[in-house]
Amino acid sequence: MTRDSRGPFAATCPTRHLLDQIADKWSMLALIAIDSAPRRFNALKREIEGISQKVLTQTLRRLERNGLISRSVAPTVPVSVTYAITPLGHSLAVMMETMRTWSIANIDSILAAQSCYDHSRSEAQSLK
Amino acid sequence: MTRDSRGPFAATCPTRHLLDQIADKWSMLALIAIDSAPRRFNALKREIEGISQKVLTQTLRRLERNGLISRSVAPTVPVSVTYAITPLGHSLAVMMETMRTWSIANIDSILAAQSCYDHSRSEAQSLK
DNA sequence: CCGAATCCGGTGGGATACTG
């Protein structure tokens, strides 16, 4: 965990560092959502189906800490908080969008591979 | 959790489905590693610093199930198992490589944002 | 060498209630 001269998989390389921070589905989804337009907290919570408010808060904090989104508070009553993408975050979101496109184009191949795999496994199971 | 017509963040859309499967750092690292060249199990374990053999096995199984890598067993003694990338997996790995390039180019910005964020937080802490 | 199986501690994350 100390030597980092052996390539892109050493524990201390930039790739690992980035992956540690944003390689989870909630971060990516939140980034995509905010990239399309600035959003309020509850709007995001409603839009990202299945996320809890606790996890959303944690996710937004981490994205903000990494300089990928910005958080601005309007001193109204009650307070309204808006999250917006930063230039850095947008350049990352572009790649997320590419992945989104890819997933739509290749979902059928993946589903087919899954059912094929599961099918061959259940066969092996039955003749045990 | 049932209606998927409201856009890319509904629980059942392809993006979510893909993210559920591969949006973790180990999957991405393993995919990049295998994409560069076919590998044996222990070679991967040695290369991907910090992963346990249990988690590596789980990760490889999931990638295989999704048709992103292939697993071939050579009937030698002892058995030698080789993992290789599939065309589908390669097309995904290309994007992972793009992210890797991005992370190297932008790691300084991220690190700067982090220390800036942490610094302002510790200030707020001290005058509480 | 490649993996399956078991045990087990830590923690991620859900549910709920409360605050400014």
Next chain:
DNA sequence: CAGTATCCCACCGGATTCGG
């Protein structure tokens, strides 16, 4: 509205052992 605080439990993943 936008969180924070607390409880609590499932499951993730590490260590170890065993098998082909």
